[in-house]
Every structure is written in structure tokens, then in C-alpha cells.
Amino acid sequence: MQVIEAIKKTKSFVLSLEITPPDKGTSIDELFQTLDGLMQFNPQFINVTYHQPHVVYEEKDxxxxxxxxxxxxxxxxxxxxxxxxxxxETVPHFICGGFSKYETEDALIDLHYLGIKNILALRGDPAVGERTFIPHKDGHRYASELVRQISNMNKGIYLEELENAQPTNFCIGVAGYPEKHFEAPNFERDLQNLKHKVDQGAHYIITQMFFDFQVFKNFVERAREIGITVPIIPGIKPLTTVRQLSSIPRNFHCTIPHHIVEDMENARTKEEARKIGIKKVVELCQQLLDYKCPGLHIYTMGKGQSTADLLKALFG
Incomplete structure (x- = not known):
């Protein structure tokens, strides 16, 4: 089932989980163990991340x-x-970085043949060792361009003219940033960039993580004001350690409200800080569900226990 279909059919909300592949050379069993413990919450979709490779140059002969x-x-x-x-159903992440348009087309055909119906289309981060994003010389610079290519394939339009070309059937998700993408000069420009992705064919939006309901509410309201009408699914990350209070803002360019920081830092033990963090994110999720959000997207970061604790506290 496509994500957009599930959103339309559900009487409550859609739950999705995001995982990362294991390190090269390690077993998939640990990933399965994590997911085994989360299946009790009946996620409708599982997103699987993808990242650019780092490039090395080696001399031989x-x-x-x-x-x-x-x-x-x-x-x-x-x-x-x-x-x-x-x-x-799974949702592979598909990035611009490292691919030509032709390699992108071939990879999308592979996904189509596998029966994958959903894709999260992203520009992707800069490659390791690069300060800014550098696209493939024959590839896409922006996620909106990738969305347009996927959307064209959904119409049977390929890079070369083909007779009787069969269309793909991808539901296209894109990323949104309630506190703006860190590279955008301002919030308004970032929203216009998001609208452009939707105008190119995106069916729904998943947001970067955030920890303040008002931040999300303002983002949705501003998006609607400029004509973005597709579903916006909030991205949620469990808070479990004091260390995350600095690492998350640094790595994901989002803010954590003062009351959360103060309460977690004042905890007497690591376990108390963990319980406070989970409780605060549960309260955020409850606000989002009361706001009639179409879904919750949980960034597990491979931490199955913290995700399970969050969902147990939220749903009992």
C-alpha cells in the first residue's frame, strides 16, 4: 500500500519507523531483533536510510x-x-548524491520491479570530507529535480523516448524542516523550496525531528498559507540521555525547549533523566495526535528499546 493511501484510509493515524542499515560486515540479525520488539505496535511502514559513500583515491601500478x-x-x-x-511496507530513502540521472532511472526501475511502492526523495548530505553538497556531474542538485524525475516515470516518461513505456507507481515523500533547513537563508525561502518539491509531484512530507509542538504547528500553518496541501507527518526522536541535549541540536540543527533541558539536567540519575526525556516526548506526541496529525514517524536510530518505551508509554 502507498503511504498516501494509508493516510486516506486510516481512522486514526499512520505509524512509521525509520531504521539505518547495519555496518558493512555485520549481521542483519541485530536489526531483526530490534524490529521484532517493535512489531507489537503495528507500524504500517518502515523507512530505511541511505547515505552517500565516502570517496578515496588509491594508486595501483x-x-x-x-x-x-x-x-x-x-x-x-x-x-x-x-x-x-x-x-x-518499506520506504527506501533515495538520494541525489552520487548518482547520474541515468543511474537513478535504472535504480528506480529495480525498485519498481521489486514491488516497492513508496520512496522518500532526498538531496542527501554532503559526502564525507566535503563541506557542501556536490552533485554528480550528470545528476541532480536538488531534491525537487529528483522528485520531478520520479513523477515523470510515474507518467511513463523516461530519459529517452520509449514506445509504449509502462509507468511506475511510486508514492513520493519529501523532507520538511519545521525550523528550516540549516542551509536555507531564511524560513520563508525554505518553505518555498518545500512547495517546489510538492509542485514537482511529492505526495506527502515527513519533517525533521523537533521537540516543541508550537514549532510544528507554526510550520504547518505557514505551509498551508502558501498552498502546500499534502499531508505533513511529524518526525519524532525519543530523548533518553543528557548528552543528546547537545548532540541532537549540533547534528540535526533543531532546538530543544528550555524546560526539557532543565528537567533532564536536574535529574539525579541517568535512569531518571531517561524517564523524563521519554515523558516529555510522549507529551509532545499526545499534542500532535490531538492536533489530528496524519501520522507519527519515529527516528529509531537503531535504538529499539527507547522507541518501544516511547510507544508503550503513548499507547499503553
Missing amino acids: GVIYRIPKRKKPGTVGICAAITNRYQV
């Missing part, structure tokens, strides 16, 4: 070779394994 190396390969294989094991 006087020739310099450019070698891409991936720390966490296996996104498509994991999607297939999850669907086979749990009969849950």
Missing part, C-alpha cells in the same frame, strides 16, 4: 583509482528482507 566506500550498504536488500519477514 601508477594509476589513480577513485573508489567509493559505503559504511552502511544494503538499503534495498534490507527493504526486501523486512517485507519478506514482517509483511510490512
